[in-house]
Amino acid sequence: VDICSIGGNAATNAGGLCCVKYGVTSDYVLGMEVVLADGSVCRLGSRLSKDVAGLSLTKLFVGSEGTLGVITELTLRRLPQPAVAGTVVASFASLEHAARAVVAITATFRPTMLELMDRATVNAVEDRLRMGLDRSAGALLIAQADAGADLETLAGVCRAHEATEVFHTNDPDEGDLFVHVRRSALPALEAQGSVLLEDVGVPMARLPELVERIQAKAVDWGVTIAVIAHAGDGNTHPVIVFDPEDEAQSRRARAAFEAVMGLALELGGTITGEHGVGRLKRGWLASQLGKATMTLNWRIKQALDPGNILNPGALFDPSVQC
Numbered sequence: 001v002d003i004c005s006i007g008g009n010a011a012t013n014a015g016g017l018c019c020v021k022y023g024v025t026s027d028y029v030l031g032m033e034v035v036l037a038d039g040s041v042c043r044l045g046s047r048l049s050k051d052v053a054g055l056s057l058t059k060l061f062v063g064s065e066g067t068l069g070v071i072t073e074l075t076l077r078r079l080p081q082p083a084v085a086g087t088v089v090a091s092f093a094s095l096e097h098a099a100r101a102v103v104a105i106t107a108t109f110r111p112t113m114l115e116l117m118d119r120a121t122v123n124a125v126e127d128r129l130r131m132g133l134d135r136s137a138g139a140l141l142i143a144q145a146d147a148g149a150d151l152e153t154l155a156g157v158c159r160a161h162e163a164t165e166v167f168h169t170n171d172p173d174e175g176d177l178f179v180h181v182r183r184s185a186l187p188a189l190e191a192q193g194s195v196l197l198e199d200v201g202v203p204m205a206r207l208p209e210l211v212e213r214i215q216a217k218a219v220d221w222g223v224t225i226a227v228i229a230h231a232g233d234g235n236t237h238p239v240i241v242f243d244p245e246d247e248a249q250s251r252r253a254r255a256a257f258e259a260v261m262g263l264a265l266e267l268g269g270t271i272t273g274e275h276g277v278g279r280l281k282r283g284w285l286a287s288q289l290g291k292a293t294m295t296l297n298w299r300i301k302q303a304l305d306p307g308n309i310l311n312p313g314a315l316f317d318p319s320v321q322c
């Protein structure tokens with residue numbers, strides 16, 4: 001991926017590694033210019049931090065996946081550049097142990113980044129980068145906190161949750177090295193086969209159960225499901241790795257993809273924490289939102305785009321009557 005436009009970022013309400021402290025795109029959109037399906041141009045929101053005049057239409061368009069209008073200009077809130085972050089890296093015997101540490105950390109701390117990688121992912125990254133990562137670790141937790149945070153206490157929470165190895169540093173170059181490990185995770189897994197990238201999230205307390213049961217789904221369906229997670233947000237990226245030449249395995253991979261979404265909903269979670277619904281997940285949207293809310297979504301779509309000319313097929317399944 002070479003580029004990502006700010007319009008696309010707002011249209012998907014994108015998030016990233018630092019959302020656990022700094023929030024997602026919608027937290028920064030103060031206003032926008034949007035062109036509606038009938039060609040009219042609207043200015044929504046303003047340049048003000050506090051402005052409650054009218055309905056909150058700016059928020060309606062953020063995350064609308066291009067289905068309600070085309071965003072042609074954005075006014076964003078800016079923050080001062082945070083001081084250099086400190087980094088804690090911890091290994092755990094299993095993904096569940098690491099997830100329990102994440103729950104404990106988020107109950108007492110506000111890290112800027114709290115990322116989790118399972119053994120399959122650590123090994124894929126090590127295959128690619130050859131930097132001496134512990135291939136036997138069940139999971140690797142990479143946390144960062146803004147300058148001044150008590151890294152020793154954060155490391156202590158990891159030790160209290162049976163981390164097998166904990167390391168912390170205030171050296172930005174060392175910290176960047178581990179962020180690079182995390183950023184290399186998806187390309188490293190993509191080098192091992194075709195991938196189906198999941199994006200499910202659950203309430204924080206259910207994270208250990210989610211990761212444990214994803215592993216059970218991998219066994220049930222006989223496929224590899226590597227887990228990368230923006231763990232501090234309860235947002236996970238189970239990555240189903242499969243051989244596209246193997247038809248039976250490809251079918252099982254797709255079934256596992258669906259099963260993971262069902263699991264997230266069973267745990268009170270979401271089918272998508274940041275990538276959006278698009279066409280791939282539109283068949284599941286009603287299961288998460290329920291009939292009344294799905295109908296409300298569709299009524300808004302019809303009111304703004306009666307001819308269904310804006311990104312038709314995304315979010316809403318044309319074959320399903322809402």
Ligand SMILES: Cc1cc2nc3c(=O)[nH]c(=O)nc-3n(C[C@H](O)[C@H](O)[C@H](O)COP(=O)(O)OP(=O)(O)OC[C@H]3O[C@@H](n4cnc5c(N)ncnc54)[C@H](O)[C@@H]3O)c2cc1C
Binds near residue numbers: 013
């Ligand atoms: C490898 C990879 C990693 C990713 N990692 C993350 C991640 O860490 N966090 C995250 O949140 N997301 C992630 N994504 C998804 C990401 O949110 C989106 O791909 C990206 O932010 C969208 O920007 P884009 O410019 O690529 O938009 P596009 O992919 O071009 O479009 C995305 C959607 O937005 C709509 N859209 C685009 N521009 C506008 C506009 N101006 N007005 C209205 N609608 C518009 C399109 O119709 C489409 O529905 C990832 C995607 C990939 C492929």
